[in-house]
Amino acid sequence: MIDRQPIDTYATRISEEKQTSVITGATASTEKRQSVLFGDFPNTHDLRRLAGQIKDHTLHHLDHYLEQAEAALSRNGVKVHFADTDEDARQAVLSILRDHQVTQLTKSKSMASEEIHLNPFLIDQGIEVLESDLGEFIIQLDGDEPSHIVRPIIHKNRREIARTFQRAGIARDLNDDPEVITRRARAFLREKYMQAQAVITGGNFISCESGRVVLVTNEGNSRFGMAPSKLHIALIGIEKLVPSDRDLGVFLNLLGRSATGQQLTVYTEFISGPKDPTQPSGPEEMHVVLMNNGRTDVLASDGREILRCIRCSACQNVCPVYRQASGHAYRSPYGGPIGAVLSPLLFGDRFPELADLPKASSLCGACNEVCPVDIPIPDLLLRLRDKAKRAHISQPGDLPMAPFATLATSPSLWRTAMTMSKAMNHLPIDVAPFRPIQDWLGQRTLPESHGGDFRKWLKNRSKEQGLRDTPQ
Amino acid sequence: MSRESIFSKIRTALEPLAEKTSHPGFDDESITSSSRLQGSLREAFQRNLEAVHGRILNTPDTLASFLRENDCLHGYCDPDLMDPLGHALSAVGLIVETEYDRQRYEDYRFGITQATGAIAESGTIILDDTLTRDRLAALSPWVHIAVFPESSLHRSLSDALTHLGPSHNVIWVTGPSKTADVEGILIEGVHGPGEQIAYLTP
Amino acid sequence: MSVPLQRPVANKVLFMATCLCDAFYDDAARASVEVLEHLGIEVIFPENQTCCGQPAFNSGDWKASRKVARHAAEVFGGDLPVIVPSGSCAAMHSHGNRLQFEACPEPAIESLANRTWEILDYLVHGLGISTWKGAFAAPTRIAFHRSCHTRGTRTGEAAHALLSSIRNAEVVAFGQEDQCCGFGGTFSVTFPHISGRMGSLKLDHILAQQPDLLVSADMSCLMHLTGLARTQGRPVQHQHAIQVLRDTLA
Numbered sequence: 001m002i003d004r005q006p007i008d009t010y011a012t013r014i015s016e017e018k019q020t021s022v023i024t025g026a027t028a029s030t031e032k033r034q035s036v037l038f039g040d041f042p043n044t045h046d047l048r049r050l051a052g053q054i055k056d057h058t059l060h061h062l063d064h065y066l067e068q069a070e071a072a073l074s075r076n077g078v079k080v081h082f083a084d085t086d087e088d089a090r091q092a093v094l095s096i097l098r099d100h101q102v103t104q105l106t107k108s109k110s111m112a113s114e115e116i117h118l119n120p121f122l123i124d125q126g127i128e129v130l131e132s133d134l135g136e137f138i139i140q141l142d143g144d145e146p147s148h149i150v151r152p153i154i155h156k157n158r159r160e161i162a163r164t165f166q167r168a169g170i171a172r173d174l175n176d177d178p179e180v181i182t183r184r185a186r187a188f189l190r191e192k193y194m195q196a197q198a199v200i201t202g203g204n205f206i207s208c209e210s211g212r213v214v215l216v217t218n219e220g221n222s223r224f225g226m227a228p229s230k231l232h233i234a235l236i237g238i239e240k241l242v243p244s245d246r247d248l249g250v251f252l253n254l255l256g257r258s259a260t261g262q263q264l265t266v267y268t269e270f271i272s273g274p275k276d277p278t279q280p281s282g283p284e285e286m287h288v289v290l291m292n293n294g295r296t297d298v299l300a301s302d303g304r305e306i307l308r309c310i311r312c313s314a315c316q317n318v319c320p321v322y323r324q325a326s327g328h329a330y331r332s333p334y335g336g337p338i339g340a341v342l343s344p345l346l347f348g349d350r351f352p353e354l355a356d357l358p359k360a361s362s363l364c365g366a367c368n369e370v371c372p373v374d375i376p377i378p379d380l381l382l383r384l385r386d387k388a389k390r391a392h393i394s395q396p397g398d399l400p401m402a403p404f405a406t407l408a409t410s411p412s413l414w415r416t417a418m419t420m421s422k423a424m425n426h427l428p429i430d431v432a433p434f435r436p437i438q439d440w441l442g443q444r445t446l447p448e449s450h451g452g453d454f455r456k457w458l459k460n461r462s463k464e465q466g467l468r469d470t471p472q
Numbered sequence: 473m474s475r476e477s478i479f480s481k482i483r484t485a486l487e488p489l490a491e492k493t494s495h496p497g498f499d500d501e502s503i504t505s506s507s508r509l510q511g512s513l514r515e516a517f518q519r520n521l522e523a524v525h526g527r528i529l530n531t532p533d534t535l536a537s538f539l540r541e542n543d544c545l546h547g548y549c550d551p552d553l554m555d556p557l558g559h560a561l562s563a564v565g566l567i568v569e570t571e572y573d574r575q576r577y578e579d580y581r582f583g584i585t586q587a588t589g590a591i592a593e594s595g596t597i598i599l600d601d602t603l604t605r606d607r608l609a610a611l612s613p614w615v616h617i618a619v620f621p622e623s624s625l626h627r628s629l630s631d632a633l634t635h636l637g638p639s640h641n642v643i644w645v646t647g648p649s650k651t652a653d654v655e656g657i658l659i660e661g662v663h664g665p666g667e668q669i670a671y672l673t674p
Numbered sequence: 675m676s677v678p679l680q681r682p683v684a685n686k687v688l689f690m691a692t693c694l695c696d697a698f699y700d701d702a703a704r705a706s707v708e709v710l711e712h713l714g715i716e717v718i719f720p721e722n723q724t725c726c727g728q729p730a731f732n733s734g735d736w737k738a739s740r741k742v743a744r745h746a747a748e749v750f751g752g753d754l755p756v757i758v759p760s761g762s763c764a765a766m767h768s769h770g771n772r773l774q775f776e777a778c779p780e781p782a783i784e785s786l787a788n789r790t791w792e793i794l795d796y797l798v799h800g801l802g803i804s805t806w807k808g809a810f811a812a813p814t815r816i817a818f819h820r821s822c823h824t825r826g827t828r829t830g831e832a833a834h835a836l837l838s839s840i841r842n843a844e845v846v847a848f849g850q851e852d853q854c855c856g857f858g859g860t861f862s863v864t865f866p867h868i869s870g871r872m873g874s875l876k877l878d879h880i881l882a883q884q885p886d887l888l889v890s891a892d893m894s895c896l897m898h899l900t901g902l903a904r905t906q907g908r909p910v911q912h913q914h915a916i917q918v919l920r921d922t923l924a
Contacts (some may be wrong), residue, residue: 008867443873
């Protein structure tokens with residue numbers, strides 16, 4: 001039966017309150033980005049293309065660069081681990097933690113860890129894990145899921161957060177002033193940082209030349225988490241490599257601007273190993289877990305450009321569908337356009353159940369226009385739609401197109417259909433037994449059919465001209 | 473095992489790729505915002521630092537009154553910076569410790585540390601593990617004062633990237649710690665300092 | 675969106691009316707012919723034309739859409755420019771077809787991609803017309819909706835330039851201009867809720883400026899927007915940009 005698509009159904013069910021939070025937050029982020037990015041460089045689009053090419057270059061030589069990164073990291077005294085699957089990654093992290101008898105750790109925001117559901121796994125193993133990014137911390141307290149890459153609680157308002165804090169015993173009252181909320185989290189998390197034996201972070205980039213792991217945060221939570229901890233584990237996807245330190249300039253310039261409209265994120269940390277010997281604060285041991293978890297499948301596909309992504313969230317913010325549906329509609333840590341492409345490719349064994357995601361787009365192209373690494377997202381969405389069709393995967397909202405193709409390749413049939421379409425003007429088609437037509441016409445008034453009128457006009461006109469041209 | 477498996481999958485994935493993108497190369501100026509660099513380096517630094525709500529203070533007196541106004545009467549100062557800065561603050565009645573004891577992290581309302589330099593283009597302060605004696609002293613206090621000579625100002629992000637130096641840990645700090653997680657409203661001083669001060673020495 | 679840089683310009687062109695003009699908006703097609711002829715261009719209308727194939731292409735049924743694309747490439751064969759009063763259909767020829775034929779390019783498809791012009795783009799960048807010597811009888815506020823398929827092309831600026839140069843016309847800015855109206859072809863059918871919400875938001879922004887006329891280079895967006903507007907009891911006068919050019923001719 002023809003019906004609406006799952007994401008549209010999801011969108012009809014979210015509360016007005018949540019909807020308002022998402023639309024307001026995403027719109028504000030888009031506007032901030034616009035003003036900063038375009039005021040600073042003579043040609044921002046050239047910069048986006050440059051970044052895309054550097055990423056493509058790295059991905060097209062990934063075997064070479066991954067070896068180089070491994071060597072540089074090891075040279076710096078970092079212990080390097082490879083994890084092919086999500087399970088490998090969870091086990092790698094767990095065994096490092098076990099080796100150090102860690103019972104308590106803090107974690108700074110990492111999409112890679114969301115991807116492999118690291119928190120619930122470690123908690124099941126009896127380890128206390130605390131998210132330290134304010135948004136992720138609130139998500140954890142609520143047992144919720146992040147709905148945005150950069151602002152995980154974009155879907156929540158201050159009143160809900162105040163209720164969460166009271167429920168969790170962090171606040172006695174329901175004061176919902178964002179400043180009060182932030183100060184309370186500051187005080188609570190500081191104690192936890194000081195007690196933690198380890199810190200888990202993600203990584204935004206690895207420079208293959210120097211083996212520097214680059215980590216950016218605005219709150220300073222990864223920096224604070226690392227300072228008292230003896231052990232640092234960075235879980236990083238294998239696509240996060242850039243060739244050299246100098247290349248980092250291109251991406252750092254684009255990341256903060258695209259993500260939050262900042263020229264630079266507040267804390268940009270370049271970590272090439274355990275702390276320096278004279279330094280009292282900071283990890284004595286550093287481990288980097290390089291995770292595949294489906295990335296090589298994406299690399300082998302015709303959607304490999306999505307691996308350029310630097311997780312800035314600009315495509316989420318600008319996407320009108322994301323704004324209406326929220327990140328949760330996309331059923332993975334990655335919502336919005338990035339998720340609509342990445343999830344079906346990355347979690348390939350779940351392709352049939354995720355194949356509707358690429359359809360959740362009017363193909364307006366705003367995502368490509370804002371992407372700091374110029375990912376042709378609409379093209380990738382289209383390729384995935386084609387892939388789903390070829391694999392005979394269908395959703396409730398799919399429309400059959402074979403009859404259309406027959407009509408559109410039979411000119412005389414087409415002309416007849418056009419003329420006949422005028423009959424619609426006199427038929428009660430809004431009671432047609434097709435749900436989509438009812439929905440469509442329920443919201444819109446169809447223009448009057450003028451089927452074939454243009455052709456008729458042309459014909460009459462040439463007849464008249466023919467008469468005029470006839471010699472008297 | 474994972475290692476070999478990953479490398480083999482990468483090679484298989486890349487094999488059919490007919491055209492491989494070469495590194496495009498670029499000019500540092502193409503990624504530098506010239507509009508942010510109007511005027512002298514010092515002027516540009518100050519303007520960009522202030523744009524992210526950081527500030528420049530240049531004399532012990534102005535620093536002392538700023539700390540008093542913000543009710544930051546007790547803090548840490550790198551022993552190498554006691555003369556003259558730390559002593560000047562003690563002389564006007566502020567409590568200045570030269571040891572950072574992390575058990576009492578809440579006692580330190582300000583932290584004065586050395587910085588490696590700064591970046592004019594972005595108003596960024598650069599710290600590293602060798603020069604900043606204790607990472608926590610630059611992080612836990614409400615006010616962080618980074619002291620560095622004006623001569624260590626880098627022009628652009630690109631310049632600073634080519635001079636990251638040998639330290640295992642370098643951090644660029646661009647303004648006070650902040651969040652906009654709650655309804656997109658900007659709040660400063662989340663986990664790190666709520667006030668970021670650059671104290672330039674000649 | 676990639677658009678070929680070198681496309682042919684000639685005094686004789688093939689005109690593709692688009693299925694929407696064929697079915698509903700005959701006057702937009704008529705205006706296209708009249709404006710081109712006014713500029714001294716001979717317009718040929720291949721009778722066997724149907725549709726660009728976009729509904730099937732966007733639905734992911736590329737087997738079906740390639741069939742339609744081949745039909746279009748045959749109907750519009752030769753070396754003359756192909757002029758379309760729709761940014762969306764033009765993008766299908768120049769960009770969408772390239773994508774669905776990337777594994778097995780066909781010369782006729784490639785040729786069509788390199789010869790297709792959206793009509794306003796042709797006037798401004800093909801024929802070099804930078805101002806329109808037309809006039810409204812009275813001051814007219816125009817809200818120009820820049821359709822998404824003209825992103826990365828020069829149609830938006832072309833239309834904006836021509837419309838602004840009409841005497842008594844004022845092209846007014848409105849909020850969030852680069853947001854999609856929510857039509858998206860089959861998207862509006864299978865995502866009725868989101869599509870409707872997007873359209874209503876777009877209308878809010880446009881109507882806040884109290885324009886006299888809503889104008890676009892794509893009738894599809896206008897069909898959706900004005901369809902919503904009428905059902906919501908806030909109808910708005912609307913025209914394709916090419917109709918505005920014709921109607922304001924002195």
